[in-house]
Each structure stands twice: as structure tokens, then as C-alpha cells.
Amino acid sequence: MIKVKTLHKKYGPVEVLKGVDITFKKGKITAILGPNGSGKTTLMKSILGLVVPQSGSIFIEEKNILGQWDYRSQISYVPQIANFPGNLKVIELIQMIQDIRPGALHHKRLIETFKLKPFLDKKLAALSGGTRQKVNLVLAFMFETPLIILDEPMAGLDPVALILLKDLIAGEKAKGKTILITTHIITLVEEIADKLVFLLDGTVYFYGRVNELKEKTGQINLEKAIAAVLKGTYV
Amino acid sequence: MFKILKYSFMDLMRSRWSYVYFLFYLVLGFVLFFLNSNTTKAVITLMNVIILLTPLIGTIFGVMYFYSSREFTELLLAQPLKRSTIFAGQYLGVSFSLSMSLVFGIGIPFVLYGIFTSSAIWDFTTLLFIGAFLTFIFVALSFNIALLFNDKIKGFGFSILLWLFLAVVYDGLFLLSLLIFDDYPLDKLALGATLFNPIDLSRILILLKLDISALLGYTGAVFQKFFGTPLGMMVSFALLSVWVILPVVIMLFQTRKKDF
Numbered sequence: 001m002i003k004v005k006t007l008h009k010k011y012g013p014v015e016v017l018k019g020v021d022i023t024f025k026k027g028k029i030t031a032i033l034g035p036n037g038s039g040k041t042t043l044m045k046s047i048l049g050l051v052v053p054q055s056g057s058i059f060i061e062e063k064n065i066l067g068q069w070d071y072r073s074q075i076s077y078v079p080q081i082a083n084f085p086g087n088l089k090v091i092e093l094i095q096m097i098q099d100i101r102p103g104a105l106h107h108k109r110l111i112e113t114f115k116l117k118p119f120l121d122k123k124l125a126a127l128s129g130g131t132r133q134k135v136n137l138v139l140a141f142m143f144e145t146p147l148i149i150l151d152e153p154m155a156g157l158d159p160v161a162l163i164l165l166k167d168l169i170a171g172e173k174a175k176g177k178t179i180l181i182t183t184h185i186i187t188l189v190e191e192i193a194d195k196l197v198f199l200l201d202g203t204v205y206f207y208g209r210v211n212e213l214k215e216k217t218g219q220i221n222l223e224k225a226i227a228a229v230l231k232g233t234y235v
Numbered sequence: 236m237f238k239i240l241k242y243s244f245m246d247l248m249r250s251r252w253s254y255v256y257f258l259f260y261l262v263l264g265f266v267l268f269f270l271n272s273n274t275t276k277a278v279i280t281l282m283n284v285i286i287l288l289t290p291l292i293g294t295i296f297g298v299m300y301f302y303s304s305r306e307f308t309e310l311l312l313a314q315p316l317k318r319s320t321i322f323a324g325q326y327l328g329v330s331f332s333l334s335m336s337l338v339f340g341i342g343i344p345f346v347l348y349g350i351f352t353s354s355a356i357w358d359f360t361t362l363l364f365i366g367a368f369l370t371f372i373f374v375a376l377s378f379n380i381a382l383l384f385n386d387k388i389k390g391f392g393f394s395i396l397l398w399l400f401l402a403v404v405y406d407g408l409f410l411l412s413l414l415i416f417d418d419y420p421l422d423k424l425a426l427g428a429t430l431f432n433p434i435d436l437s438r439i440l441i442l443l444k445l446d447i448s449a450l451l452g453y454t455g456a457v458f459q460k461f462f463g464t465p466l467g468m469m470v471s472f473a474l475l476s477v478w479v480i481l482p483v484v485i486m487l488f489q490t491r492k493k494d495f
Contacts (some may be wrong), residue, residue, distance in 0.1 A: 011494070050312050051494045083306030087249060096346035100238050101314045139310075 001026045002047060002147070002178070007056035009042055016042045017053065018202035024195075029169070029179045031189040034199035035230060040182045041080055041201070044149050047180075048077055060147070073101070076140040080151040080182075090116065090135055093124060097139055107142040110130030114138060114162055129156035139170060150174060150181040154188065166192060186223045198229060205229065236324045239311065239370060243328025246307075247300065253336055256292060259304040259341025270346045275445070281341065282362055282441045286434055288401055289369040294394045297377030300329050302387050309495050321376070322490045326483065330374045334367040341366075361444050365437045368475045372433050373398070375482035382489045405432050426461060430471070433478045440471050 002024040009017040016039045024030050032040045045051040045226045047058055049069065050188075054127060057064050084093055098104045111117060113132040127135070133156045140148070150169075154162060164206040169192060173179060183189060189196065189210065196213060198206035206213055206229070210222060239263040247253050263284065302430040306323065341363065346381045350359055356361050377394045413421055429435045443459060461467040 045495070048313055050309070052492055069317045070315055072313065077312075077313040079309065079313065083309065085246065085307040087246070087303065096242060097310070097314070100242075100311070100316070 001059075001061060002180075003059040004043070004047070005057045005059070006055055007043070007046060007053050007058065008051045008121055009039070009046060009051060016202055017046070017056075019056070020199075020202070020204055022197060022207060024178060024180060027173075027176045027177050028194040029173055029181065029192055030195045030197060031193035032180060032182045032197045032199060033184075033189065033226065034205075039202045040199055041151055044077075044151055046183065048072065048075065048149065054168055055185045074101075074145050075149060076143050076145045077219040078136055078140040078150045078153045080146075080155070084124040084135070086123065088124055089121055090124060090127070091120040093135070094138065094142075094201065098142075099144070103144070104142040105144050107138060107233065110138040110141055113168070114161065128141050130161065133157055134161060137165065137168075141172070146177055148177055148179045150179070152182055154185055170227070186226065198226070200229070236320045236328075239316075239321055239324025240328045240331070243300075243304070243325045244332050246304070247296075247332040249327060252296070253332055256333070257336040257340045260337060261343060264341050264344030272348065274345070274348065274353045275358070276352060277345075278355050278358050278362055278410060279445060280439070282445075285341075285362060285366045286369070286438050286441075287339075288404060289333075289337060289366045290373040290434060291398050293330075293370045294372030294377045294398045295391075296333055297329055297374040297392050298381050300325070301378055301381035302390065302427055312495055318490045319487045321486060324482070326374060326378055326486065330371045333370045333374065334348055337366045337370065338363055358441070358444050362424050362441060365441060365475075368479065369433060369437055372475070372478045373462045374484065375486055379482055379489065382486065382493060401432055401434050405435065409435075421484075430474055433475060436474060440468075 004020055004022045004024075006017070007017050016037075020039070022042060032043065034040050042051055046053050047060075047065075047108065049067075049072065053066070058066055060071055060074065063071065080188040088096070094107055098107070111120070114137065116131070116134055116138065119131055119135075124132065124135070133153070137153065139228040140150075148169075153165060157165060166188070169179060169181075173192075181193070193210060196206070196208065196210050197204060198213070206216070213229075214220065214222060214225045215226040219228055245388075263281070264277075265278055271277070308321065308325070312318070345359060350356055376397060380394045380397065381390045385391065409425075412428075413425070416424075429439055
């Protein structure tokens with residue numbers, strides 16, 4: 001369980017998170033939605049400790065994690081933009097991460113699943129965006145952790161890989177893992193998410209089940225419901 | 236930390252620039268001996284090169300490495316590692332690989348031309364030591380600047396300015412102040428001003444080691460009196476160490492508050 005309490009984050013004069021209060025339930029898939037710049041990535045990066053918030057606290061399993069580092073062994077993270085050192089080969093990168101963070105279990109299976117074998121000896125700079133994203137997924141999912149954070153994991157993936165990813169997420173959920181995911185693909189949210197957080201202007205605008213948002217806005221499909229939320233506030 | 240150090244080190248060892256740097260010193264060393272085979276003279280010429288070049292290369296490499304390894308850093312930050320471990324590892328990786336290029340690049344020609352049997356062996360070792368010190372100092376300073384600015388161009392600009400200031404402008408200001416306050420006793424001021432610039436400090440240290448301080452005139456005598464003693468030597472090496480430790484501590488402190 002992750003508990004976020006009145007989290008504030010400013011980048012210079014820009015206030016991105018204005019007191020976010022939220023609890024992510026254990027064993028559930030929570031989708032974080034919101035327009036660009038609403039603070040989705042900042043919220044995730046705060047949980048990971050990549051971003052240092054000005055005030056507020058974050059608890060993972062009742063432990064305050066701000067300023068800590070060892071709790072990250074409980075988290076697998078797929079960053080939004082897969083940037084890797086370009087002069088390394090794929091296999092070298094995977095081995096390097098394994099060396100730095102012992103305990104990888106599933107890399108062989110994942111390389112198999114995403115058909116990355118032919119790319120293992122290629123330099124990361126030479127890979128296409130989609131292939132790089134697959135490497136990104138391998139790096140995160142090869143660890144067995146109770147918490148998985150995915151920031152736009154679908155970016156650049158082809159339909160086949162997308163299905164593989166969905167299966168992968170479903171498999172992890174079946175193991176009882178807590179999963180946070182941001183995405184702009186609404187159909188995917190409807191398909192896999194248990195709960196939905198809607199961030200708007202740095203605050204939690206809505207938190208609940210997918211159906212609740214539909215009821216709240218009086219729309220039958222989620223896409224329209226979200227559009228209704230955005231219109232209501234943009235005008 | 237050693238794993239990060241290892242990977243940063245290997246990453247730099249793969250890069251072409253480490254070899255260029257190494258080859259430059261190698262060629263320089265051989266050319267110096269080709270022109271005259273006197274090791275003491277070669278040490279003096281080398282000093283002039285090392286004292287300006289190691290800070291410059293340390294600064295540029297430090298900034299370049301920091302910005303170009305940003306992706307790698309972000310990847311590491313999401314792993315269960317302490318921030319200080321990551322940055323200390325990277326810092327040591329860069330500093331060690333540059334120092335290696337220096338030591339091997341210059342060491343090989345000197346060894347081939349018989350430095351071990353020459354009387355200049357200690358001067359030569361001091362020179363290498365100081366070159367390594369300057370590398371560690373300026374890589375730390377450049378890491379600090381790179382942490383301060385997210386913009387690459389700004390980071391580069393400021394670190395080059397820093398080098399320019401410490402290597403050139405500082406001396407100019409120093410000389411100017413000597414001219415203006417000509418009527419006052421300036422030996423203490425001169426001594427103090429030297430201690431606050433790692434490049435000047437290194438230069439004086441080597442000059443005194445080489446026993447050519449007579450060239451420095453009256454101030455040289457004051458310096459000889461201070462630096463020539465074992466205490467002076469210890470103080471100046473301690474100060475060089477402070478020049479390494481202080482920027483590193485500030486750097487580690489900066490990383491704690493930085494957003495990625």
C-alpha cells in the first residue's frame with residue numbers, strides 16, 4: 001500500500017503538485033490519468049525518489065520513504081522515455097543492471113517473449129524507439145518486486161507487443177502485485193485498471209472505480225467521460 | 236560504489252577521447268626527449284603544460300561526462316542505490332580514468348628515457364601527483380557546475396569560465412594588485428592569494444621542488460621559506476586535498492536536493 005499525504009512540488013515558479021492526497025491499494029492496478037502537465041510523472045517520480053518534493057510525505061507499507069533509498073528494491077520502474085547510454089550493447093546493459101542490482105530472475109524469459117534475441121548484440125543507440133521500449137520493459141520486469149510503476153509503457157510499441165505487455169501486466173497482478181500505470185490509451189485503462197485517479201492541475205480530481213467516473217459525468221463510455229471532465233474545467 | 240566506478244571508468248576507457256588524451260601526453264613526452272634528453276628540463280616544460288592542461292581537460296571531461304551520462308544516471312537512480320553512491324562512483328570513475336591517461340601517457344616516455352636512474356625522479360613523481368590532484372579538483376568543480384545548470388550550454392560556459400578565471404585571470408588580478416600596492420609589504424598577501432588558487436599552488440610547489448625559485452625574485456625567497464620547509468609542503472598538500480574534498484562534499488550535498 002502506498003499512502004501519499006499532502007504532497008507539494010514546485011519546479012521553480014511552476015507548482016506541479018498542489019497537495020496530492022491519495023492511497024494506492026495493495027494488489028490493485030491503478031491508472032493515473034490527466035492532461036499533459038497535470039503532474040502524473042512528477043507524482044510517480046516522487047514515489048521513486050527521483051524528484052524531491054517540497055512538503056508532504058509518502059508511506060510505503062507504513063514507512064516514510066522520503067530521503068530513503070533501500071525501499072527501491074521493492075519497486076520496478078518503467079520510465080516514460082527510455083533513455084539509455086547509447087554506446088552500450090543491449091546485453092551489456094542488461095548484465096550491468098543485474099550486476100548493480102542483484103536478484104534478476106526473468107530476463108531470459110522476457111527476452112524470449114519480446115523476441116529481443118537478434119538485438120542483443122546491437123548498440124542501444126541503433127535501436128528503434130519500440131525496441132528500446134521493449135528493453136526498458138525487460139529491465140523493469142526481470143525483477144520480482146511487490147510494486148510496479150509504469151510511466152507510459154505503451155509508447156512506441158506495436159500491437160503485438162502491446163498484447164504481450166497486457167498479458168505481462170495481468171500476470172503480475174495475478175501474483176498480487178500493486179501496479180501504478182499512466183497512459184493516454186483509454187481503452188487500455190478500461191480493460192486492465194481496477195481503480196482510476198484523475199489528476200488535474202496538481203490535485204486529485206477524481207479517485208475511484210472506472211464506473212464511478214462514468215456515473216459522475218453521466219457518460220456511457222470512459223473516453224467521453226474524461227472528455228466531459230476536461231471540457232468542464234477547461235472552459 | 237565500486238560497481239558504479241567500474242562502469243563509469245569502463246565507459247570512459249571505451250571513448251575515443253581518453254585515447255586522444257593519452258596519446259597527446261605520450262607524443263608530448265617523446266617529442267620533449269627528442270628535442271633534448273635532459274630529464275630536468277623536460278620536467279619543467281611538462282609542468283607548464285600539465286598545470287594548464289589537466290584543469291582544462293578535467294573541467295571539459297567532467298561537464299561532458301555528466302551531461303552525456305544523464306540517461307545512465309536516471310536509470311541508476313531508479314535502482315536501490317544511494318544518491319551519494321551513484322555520484323561519488325561516477326566522479327571517481329572520471330577522475331581515475333583521466334589520471335590514468337596522464338600517468339601512463341607521460342610515464343611511458345620518461346621510463347623509456349631512464350627516469351628511474353635520473354635524479355629528477357622525485358620532481359617527476361611530484362609533477363604526476365600534482366597533475367592527478369588538479370584532475371580530481373577540476374572534475375569535482377565541473378560536476379558541481381553541471382549539477383547547478385540543467386542547460387548544457389550554460390554548464391559548459393560556466394566551467395570554461397571557471398578554468399579561465401583560475402588559470403589566467405586570477406594571475407592577472409594578482410599581478411595587478413602587486414603593482415598597485417607596491418609600497419606595502421606584500422609577501423603575506425602573495426602567499427595567501429597563492430593558497431586560494433589550486434593552479435597557482437601547484438605551480439609554486441613544483442617550481443620550489445625544482446629549486447628554480449630564484450627565478451621568482453623576492454617573493455620566491457618568501458615562498459622558499461614557507462613552502463621549502465616540510466611544514467610548508469605538508470600545508471600545501473593538505474590544501475590541495477581540501478580543494479578536492481570541499482567540492483566533492485558540496486557536490487554530494489547538491490545531489491541530495493536535485494530533481495531528475
